[in-house]
Amino acid sequence: MVVQQSHAPGQHEANERFMVSACSQCQTRHLSICAAFGTEELITLDHVVQHRTLPPKTTLFDFGQPVDAVYSISEGTVRLFRLLSDGRRQIVGFAIKGAFLGVTLPATFDLSAESIDTVRMCRIPVQTFRAMIDEKPHLLRKLHELTARELQAIQGQVILLGRRNAEERIATFLLAHRERLARFSPCSVTVPLVMSRTDIADYLGLTIETVSRTISKFAREKLIVVVPDGVRLLDIEKLNHRANEA
Amino acid sequence: MVVQQSHAPGQHEANERFMVSACSQCQTRHLSICAAFGTEELITLDHVVQHRTLPPKTTLFDFGQPVDAVYSISEGTVRLFRLLSDGRRQIVGFAIKGAFLGVTLPATFDLSAESIDTVRMCRIPVQTFRAMIDEKPHLLRKLHELTARELQAIQGQVILLGRRNAEERIATFLLAHRERLARFSPCSVTVPLVMSRTDIADYLGLTIETVSRTISKFAREKLIVVVPDGVRLLDIEKLNHRANEA
DNA sequence: CGTTTCGTTGATATTAATCAACGAGCGTGG
DNA sequence: CCACGCTCGTTGATTAATATCAACGAAACG
Numbered sequence: 001m002v003v004q005q006s007h008a009p010g011q012h013e014a015n016e017r018f019m020v021s022a023c024s025q026c027q028t029r030h031l032s033i034c035a036a037f038g039t040e041e042l043i044t045l046d047h048v049v050q051h052r053t054l055p056p057k058t059t060l061f062d063f064g065q066p067v068d069a070v071y072s073i074s075e076g077t078v079r080l081f082r083l084l085s086d087g088r089r090q091i092v093g094f095a096i097k098g099a100f101l102g103v104t105l106p107a108t109f110d111l112s113a114e115s116i117d118t119v120r121m122c123r124i125p126v127q128t129f130r131a132m133i134d135e136k137p138h139l140l141r142k143l144h145e146l147t148a149r150e151l152q153a154i155q156g157q158v159i160l161l162g163r164r165n166a167e168e169r170i171a172t173f174l175l176a177h178r179e180r181l182a183r184f185s186p187c188s189v190t191v192p193l194v195m196s197r198t199d200i201a202d203y204l205g206l207t208i209e210t211v212s213r214t215i216s217k218f219a220r221e222k223l224i225v226v227v228p229d230g231v232r233l234l235d236i237e238k239l240n241h242r243a244n245e246a
Numbered sequence: 247m248v249v250q251q252s253h254a255p256g257q258h259e260a261n262e263r264f265m266v267s268a269c270s271q272c273q274t275r276h277l278s279i280c281a282a283f284g285t286e287e288l289i290t291l292d293h294v295v296q297h298r299t300l301p302p303k304t305t306l307f308d309f310g311q312p313v314d315a316v317y318s319i320s321e322g323t324v325r326l327f328r329l330l331s332d333g334r335r336q337i338v339g340f341a342i343k344g345a346f347l348g349v350t351l352p353a354t355f356d357l358s359a360e361s362i363d364t365v366r367m368c369r370i371p372v373q374t375f376r377a378m379i380d381e382k383p384h385l386l387r388k389l390h391e392l393t394a395r396e397l398q399a400i401q402g403q404v405i406l407l408g409r410r411n412a413e414e415r416i417a418t419f420l421l422a423h424r425e426r427l428a429r430f431s432p433c434s435v436t437v438p439l440v441m442s443r444t445d446i447a448d449y450l451g452l453t454i455e456t457v458s459r460t461i462s463k464f465a466r467e468k469l470i471v472v473v474p475d476g477v478r479l480l481d482i483e484k485l486n487h488r489a490n491e492a
Numbered sequence: 493c494g495t496t497t498c499g500t501t502g503a504t505a506t507t508a509a510t511c512a513a514c515g516a517g518c519g520t521g522g
Numbered sequence: 523c524c525a526c527g528c529t530c531g532t533t534g535a536t537t538a539a540t541a542t543c544a545a546c547g548a549a550a551c552g
Contacts, residue, residue: 082405085490090408092401104394110401137383144390148350151397154404155338155356159328161407162336162451166540197499205408207541212500244331412508443531453509458532 022046028074031098031183036142041132050123060101060113060121067109069123070102076119077194080111081202091203092154094177094195097184103147105130117194161205164245169204170214171243174224174231192230218242268292274320277344277429282388287378296369306347306359306367313355315369316348322365323440326357327448337449338400340423340441343430349393351376363440407451415450416460417489420470420477438476464488 023042029035037045054060060071063082078095092111095101101113105126133140156176160169178191193200197215201208215231218224223239225232233239269288275281283291300306306317309328324341338357341347347359351372379386402422406415424437439446443461447454461477464470469485471478479485 082401084405084409088409090405092404104397106394106398110398137386140383140386140390144386144393147390147393147397148352151350151393151400152352152356154397154400155328157404158338158400158407159330159336161404162448163330163334196497202408208499209501209542210540213540216500442529454531455510455533456508459508462532 022051023049026074028072028097032072032074033100033139033142033146034072036136036139041136044132045124048124048128052121052123054115054119054121056115056117056119058115058119060115060119061109063109063112065109067102067106067126069125070100070105070129071113072122072124073097073099073101074120074122076121077116078113078119078121079116079195079199080113082111089202090205091199092157093150094199094203096180100146102126102129103143103150105143116199166204166206166210166214167217167242168245169206170200170211170218171223171239173200173204174233175236175239175243178233189233189236190227190230191233194229268297269295272320274318274343278318278320279346279385279388279392280318282382282385287382290378291370294370294374298367298369300361300365300367302361302363302365304361304365306361306365307355309355309358311355313348313352313372315371316346316351316375317359318368318370319343319345319347320366320368322367323362324359324365324367325362325441325445326359328357335448336451337445338403339396340445340449342426346392348372348375349389349396351389362442362445411491412450412452412456412460413463413488414491415452416446416457416464417469417485419446419450420479421482421485421489424479435479435482436473436476437479440475 023029023034023037023045024039026032026034029037029042034042034045054076060078061067073095075097078099078101079091080093080095080101081089081091083089094116095113104110133143160172164172174191177193178189181191182188195203197208197211200206201211204211206214215224215226218239219226219231223233223235223242225234269275269280269283269291270285272280275283275288280288280291300322306324307313319341321343324345324347325337326339326341326347327335327337329335340362341359350356379389406418410418420437423439424435427437428434441449443454443457446452447457450457452460461470461472464485465472465477469479469481469488471480
């Protein structure tokens with residue numbers, strides 16, 4: 001669904017001539033909704049998909065906007081959020097490699113989305129996508145599966161926000177984020193955090209100060225070490241215990 | 247999907263002889279997933295569906311249990327929740343008439359469910375349901391639609407729990423609950439609350455005391471009146487303002 | 493090199509939780 | 523039928539957790 005990596009200007013066209021399908025070569029394909037496509041469908045897809053690279057802090061779409069396209073993220077991190085009228089923000093999730101934005105196929109976006117770092121993505125016009133769903137029950141099945149997975153994930157978020165304290169939230173977040181990233185990068189105790197403390201705070205229903213203090217506390221207790229753009233988990237055992245406290 | 251109402255013992259068999267399909271006579275059919283079924287399918291359904299009436303405070307299923315059946319609620323209220331090991335409870339939703347439990351088709355239940363009051367429901371063995379989905383793309387479409395709607399609803403819950411204070415939560419809950427109930431009963435300013443204050447607290451991520459105090463405060467301010475088993479909304483305008491404060 | 497953003501830390505304020513007491517309603521059993 | 527014991531909701535007093543306000547240093551940025 002996305003070409004493997006950026007090419008020198010001249011090389012790009014060359015690739016298009018040689019490759020049967022750029023989407024079929026896509027590294028994130030098997031992680032994404034595109035895993036549901038067969039070879040011919042991928043070729044069809046090549047003609048409708050728009051590959052885009054977004055700089056950091058770019059809006060993908062805004063809450064309430066009519067849905068004109070759906071997105072598959074192939075690199076980078078996107079924050080999905082809602083703003084209250086007074087500026088309070090709740091981040092509902094971080095979309096990373098393989099994420100599909102638009103599982104609910106709403107008429108208007110039910111969330112806003114912004115790139116955090118540089119994001120590569122595939123944009124599919126929604127009418128095209130709907131047409132494909134109508135043709136292929138298999139795709140609808142995959143879409144339902146993705147929606148179901150998302151629903152289950154967000155149920156966890158509800159429990160976190162409703163009934164867990166600051167320490168449990170941070171510990172849970174670090175462990176869960178590591179887990180998510182482990183799907184690609186070899187499983188490491190170093191958890192890269194491309195999002196800011198403010199993003200983490202708005203995701204966990206806390207303030208930036210509480211996030212900072214709790215991370216500092218964990219560091220003081222030697223559960224983690226803060227490293228540039230992330231944390232290294234020193235004691236996953238104990239961290240897990242702090243996540244499921246009591 | 248469910249017969250209209252309970253019958254005298256002898257009458258029940260009589261009805262079965264006369265009616266083409268009990269499910270086709272179901273009052274809640276058009277509100278539920280069964281709206282996706284055609285006439286012949288409803289007849290098929292009659293043979294696999296188990297109609298059950300549960301007394302209050304009865305477990306429908308427990309978190310982690312293998313999913314053996316899915317449920318359609320035709321009367322009463324069910325609480326859907328997760329328990330933490332120390333007894334903290336987070337209610338994720340209240341299922342009422344027309345609700346379908348099992349939209350994500352998981353292998354094991356991702357929530358626990360208990361009747362709050364007397365609940366009438368239709369139980370469909372999961373393998374039967376899966377088989378129907380495999381045959382009918384239309385049903386899968388409906389299921390996806392339900393899952394999507396649920397996902398959108400729970401996103402609202404995340405925003406509520408993450409970024410709204412006690413007053414906003416209570417006001418939002420009362421208005422939203424009224425809205426949900428308005429689908430059946432003629433739209434009234436009286437909101438029946440079958441669930442206890444503890445249930446409301448566990449749904450809104452608060453304590454029972456905070457719920458009680460906030461409701462009392464709204465009553466003192468003449469926004470609502472507490473009536474037996476519910477509240478009457480006196481000033482929906484202002485209540486709405488309190489819900490979306492700032 | 494100034495300026496802005498970001499993360500950290502400290503002091504204080506505020507919200508909601510906790511602890512505690514009480515009264516009303518309800519079901520049970522004497 | 524009444525008395526007892528529950529559960530439930532309410533309210534008050536206090537505590538604890540987290541938010542808010544404020545200051546600062548370091549890194550990033552133009």
